[in-house]
Amino acid sequence: MIHLTIDDKSIEATAGRTLLEACRENGIQIPTLCYHPALEPYGACRLCVVEIYKEEQSSRLVAACAYPCEEGLNVKTNSKAVQRNRRVVAELLLASGYDTPEIVALASEFGVKEARYKMPQADSCIICGLCVRACKEIVGISAISLINRGINKKVSPPFEETSPTCIGCGTCVLICPTGYIKLRDVFGSHSIYRYSSDYDRAQCRICSDLNMSSKFNQLIEGVTSDAASYGISGDQNG
Amino acid sequence: MQKIISEINEIVQDEALGKGSIIPYFEEIQGRFRYLPPEALILVCEHLNIPLSQAYAVATFYHAFSLRPKGKHCMNICMGTACHVRGSPQLLDRLETKLGVKAGSTTRDKLFTLETVNCLGACALGPIVVIDGEYSGQMTPQKSDALLRRIMRSEEKEQRG
């Protein structure tokens, strides 16, 4: 067991816990955005910063979601410095997502109404990486990734075309905090023929096999209609 | 195309690059073709059995990799501090206007690719321009014009015969 002080409460935590976990275990609320219990800590949104004091060192801000509990650590989860910092981060989030209700709401939670700097074009994706990590760690498919660098970073399937591996499970959609990501963005064809045509070829959007092309469809119709008759138990015995 | 694909395959088969990391393969391919063809990304991933999305992320993250084919002649202008204070911005302006493209892109005739680089470490001789791997120091807009003219002339010669 590790002993530390959070908001002047002395707290015990098992080794290997992060500050965030320790806080939640003890009912101390910390705002998070890019954190999800089912995923590895990422430490990108910086909303969960807390101020830590180590002996003979000046205090500093660390991301609670990733910082492990340390013996004798003194943590302030809501100090002036923390509040100031969260405000600025929230304002920066607002700078790009000023037209997204979710982000506006989030920002106002920290008392930010207006962003002093606005990005040229608004974008509701905040690069929290939840969808990408969920697709990798939960689904195990890695159909999407964060591409480009810096301010141009964005979520996208390879080649910014529809994804060849997406299974359309919708986990990314479910986990997205701002409702930015839509299934159709990642849905794609598995086929390794890369030729486009002016045909409206009905193609299975999940497995992409051409089994859904009109003719095949009719075939299936035939099968189903015969087969379905078995489905109604009533039909057999009378 | 056919050639490129079989060449890529050779690179992919090269055990020496291995150890599961895609970057050495990309460097090799980039070095060979001066860009990463989509086929290359796909083949490398299939070979190493890693998700294509990861490869694409890597290819777009590092500036050393380019997904678009580069021009015949690559112009790198050093934007390091020393070169900056010695007027590399003017130099860049000049070349951009001359070639009619912004830094990081290729001319329509696929002849030149104009790029900037952060410090080549030849600070004493800035501004530096590297054309097809050949350094030329203490550049001025005037000198750069001359350089361009020289290349154009040699190009014309080639076309004639």
Added chain:
Amino acid sequence: MLHPMEYQAIRMGNGMEDDTSPRIGVIICNCGQEIAGLLDTEDLRQLTADIRGVVYTNCEAYPCSKDGQARIRQAIEDHGLERVLIAGCAPRLVEKLFRETVESAGIRGNYLEVVDIREGCVYVHPNDTKAAFQQAADIIEIGVARLGTITLPHEYCAEIVRKALVIGSGLSGLTTAIALADEGIRVTLVEQDSRLGGKTFPLQSGAAELITQQVKKIKTHPNVHIMLNSHVTSVSGQPGNYTVSACQGNNTSALNVGAVIVASGAEPQKLNGYDWYDRSRVRTHLEFDAELDDASKTEHGLVQSDVVMVLDGGEINGGRGSPLNSNSTIRQAIRVKQLSPDANVTLLFRDLYLGVQGGPGEDGFMYAQELGIMFFRYYKGRPPVIHDSTIEMHDRQTGEITRIPFDRVVFSLPIMPREGTDSLAGLLHLPQDEQGFLIEPRFPLRPDDASADGVYVSGSVHLPVDTAETLFQAYITSARTKHFLAQETICKNSPVAGIDPGLCTGCGACAQVCPTQAIQMIKRDGLLSLSEVDELRCIGCGNCLVVCPVKAIALPGWSDQTILAQISAALETTRYQNSFNGVSENKPRIVALTCEWSAYSAAEIAGARRESKFPDVKIIRMNCSARLDPDHILWAFLNGADGVFVGICNPGECHYRTGNLYARERVKRLKNQLADHGVDPRRLHLEFMSGDDYKKFIGTVTRFANQLSVEQTSLKSEELVHPGGWNGKTIRNRSMGA
């Protein structure tokens, strides 16, 4: 005689009472204040505690936190829990996490159930504690009912034979074979011709050279065994371990391989059906190329002055073109222009495939236009008509007929899969498209049971492609094969159908509807044959269970017993009627049978988006709508549902290929039957939707609910005997004054 359904129902009932019933633990997540803020989780816990079979209940602040998980493990040990239900957030977010948790405590992952009282409940009723509570209670009850009845799928493993069979020795076949052989995999190459090299399309530069190189290389390769003049006659066994018999002349040899690569290629169609044309003026693509060769040798060059090329990618008989013949035709047209610049060259096409953007194909097209080659487009249903000296074209823009004079018509005919492809498709259970091109089978299910069955398709037998693309595909195929063969064994513990030989009547209905041809009929003594499931190929959609007239098929986790239990649990209200003063009667009771890939995920997302205006439906999650048995719906009605909502994938999006189509058909028929028996068919509603289309889900469900509640006022109850002859049980009929 007892109806099987009813038999199930009784078994279910007993199952819950006897003391051998499994020990279920329920953990309710407060999610900090997210859930506990609205619900009194403690009340919920007490309520849950006296559900039959539940021996342990607990409320956790954050079960997903490391400490929370530790406590769950502890509880499993202390109370000897056998199955665990966690009521928290959306399963698809935390299922994997908790699966690992319980497995580390010695419970098989299939015995974990995560039910969603956050997205599915709290977020839906943000300010209606009572409704939320009822919803949550129901959700948990449904979950417990499921846990009480599920059985374990049994783990299946098979050794992988590190050998490969390559069918076809064209460019892709050769390349794949060599690539695999270089990896140290023993390869058998089967070619139906008497020589290697296949039918690689001649009109492309470098093709011939490449082939000869490859042939030379493969002939001396130690790891390659070549069989000429031979073809595959039968394929048996399962992925990773196929037994293929190839017949060479009149002696047949049996091969044992882990993977099969089909590269049998394609070739241009013969000029069949066009024979009545004046063959002195009509040529095929290849014939004309020979003519051009001669012409280029002679000094007077090409004699024809009006050349019309008809690019027929098979569209004329409703097929699909390919980049290969589009491009080669354009190249040929260019060649004509180069030979005699003042000749009029016209190219009639239905569809041009120019290949990858900015590729050589597009450049060629540009160049052709610069040369003044005319491109005319004809449309489906109005193919060009060839007269003696003119071709009649219908111009869509002007709507009038244009006649193009010619002294040479060149048909570039569709490139079709080589003969024998169909039989291969049959042997390997490979789907084909209209023109008979093969389709690589792929079932993107949950990642852990995505099925790779060691059959790969490469090269022009997919779709005619040029040499570059062929090489590319060949390399990809070889890489995939390599990785498939590299794994020692191929294992599967996801639910697959199992047949009870004692009950099977051998009617073959299941084999007919299996989307993956995983069921075969095998002989057995006596008259009746017996159906057998290939466990590695089965994707567990449950279609066969529905069609089996005697219910002889079991699918662990998705048995009738389980689903019926969930339905009953959903509709049973008595328990919290006394804890709360009853459910408001005017609210219709709706059961939603949802495919987890479409409606279920849509519902979750609706919650996640905090879409609160969303009626109270009892959502039951199904693996695939193929599993949806009309009897389930009837059971719901029998248990007092006012309406049943069925939410399934859009056509073409079913993870199991066609489950949704079957479901649609079944619901359609059931509606008729209900009508016949005087039950208002509008009480059963089916909706297609995609996995993230939460707006549609809300919309349709709400409309359905309103319709029901409106009509509820005019209730007249009358006895109705279920067609299946359930002794005694009746559906309370609610006619909607229709």
Added chain:
Amino acid sequence: MANIISPVELDPFEIIQEAFKGPDHPSITICGGTGCRVLGSEKLSEAFREEFDRQNIQATLDFDIKTTGCHGFCEQGPLVVIRPSGIMYAHVAAKDVPEIVERTIIGGKIIDRLLYMDPQSGEKIEHEQDVPFYQFQQRVILDLNGLIDPQKIEEYIAEGGYTALQTVLSTMPPEQVIDEIKASGLRGRGGAGFPTGYKWELCKNQPGDVKYIICNADEGDPGAYMDRSIMEGNPHRVLEGMIIGAYAIGAQTGYVYIRNEYPLAVKHLREAIAQAESNGFLGRNILKSGFDFSVGIKLGSGAFVCGEETALIASIEGRVGEPRPRPPFPAEKGLWGKPTNINNVKSWASVPIIITRGADWFANIGTGTSTGTMIFSLVGNINNTGLVEVPMGISLRDLIYNIGGGIPNGKEFKAAQIGGPSGGCIPAEHLDVHIDYESLSALGAIMGSGGLVVADEDVCMVDFARYFMTFTQEESCGKCVPCRVGTKAMLSTLERICNGEGKPGDVEYLIELGEEIKRASLCGLGQTAPNPVLSTIRYFRQEYEAHIIDETCPSKVCKGLITYSVIPENCTGCMVCLRDCPENAISGEKQKPHQIDVNLCTRCGMCKSVCKFDAIMVT
């Protein structure tokens, strides 16, 4: 673990040293650093070879030709130094070669016109050691750069190379090595200045047998190139340092992560590794001590952020170079999850020196807390651009005026940017600051990896800050919000100010933003990115205000705030500017004063740069 090696076993080692002619052997050394190569030093050495063959010098005079690493004095390149006398010729061209051979090498006379002239005193200086640029330096790490041929391991050995390794392997247990490094007070030269010895100990004490060490040569700071010239000029010393470190830490594998913009350095390093292996300094059972160690090269792919430890590791593992939160530190969970120790090139290169010369000797250089020497690359508005190695604690004034030779064209010193885009600027009033970790950070700058950019009075500090911000903003990996959006916000604010669209309150906004970005960012890049802006605001706030309030750029740099115009009385109507103006904004005819169309003018400064009569005025 290290079994003592008997002298007998060392023979081959000594043989090399015997066989090889020492440093006093007559030789002519030509600088082969990238700088001088650009100026044609390769041609030069060719010319010398031909000349030597022609006159058969090698035989008669037994004179060697050496292409060495960078001498540091790039401004004067190509440099040629004749040893042992030490005569230094600057700006040597191929055509001078015959004369040099004829008169200096054979005749022993000095060619006056090729000598270096001190810009201050104006007198010619004959010998390298007397050149002020070198005089005030203390070349410890760079000492051999001008002497040996980096492509010949024998030369390094002849200069006492690899003796440190030999001592360590034969006489010192790992703990003792670490103690020695601790005692030397060596601190990480990568910029942060974490004590190297303790870092090693941390890594050594981690459980597990598999450990890695990494040499961070991803020198991304614009205007800093000392790592490169060490690896170009003396790669073996870096290797030796790494081997010793690996022995002390208990690592079996090491990597050098080096920018692929440094082809020459990579080449030399590859050769060095091969030579070291063939001579038994690398590979299995090094010097028969039973210790195995191998070094691989990983090329950086053009991402500044990969200089950050965790990003660098990610990059080596083949992932996107994004940093991850620390702890866990690489020493605990590094490359492929194994304990890993990362040090900068200069740190590794210092190790052999500490071992041979002793920790005390090393500790005596510099100040109490910052020991040893530091290499700076002097660039910007300074006479002697180049690499200088000075003891820690030297005053900025000495560095700039004595070694750097002051500011060109008699301009005034305005500020020095220390530590590149992560560092801060130091204004004239602090010229006498002693350069050590503490004093610098007190002034809002950092030691950084040693880039030192000098700005004269003509540099606009707002523009200066904007430049560095542009760099960091481009190089931000984009993972964490403060760095991704914050740097962008700061940059566009600065751009507004430079374009004359600044608003009151901008400065305060910049300060607030900067402070929070520093505190909140995930990695070193973000935590230091605002430094240039904050420090320029701290010392030159009035300039910012001038831009915002009076809408003028005091240094006449910011395009948005200046106009170019012709001074009629100076203009001779020579048409030069007219021809050179890229926008054709200048009109006028021969012999008549020209006019500049303000609307067309893009303020590129071309006209001013080409005008011989100083007739272009900026207001």
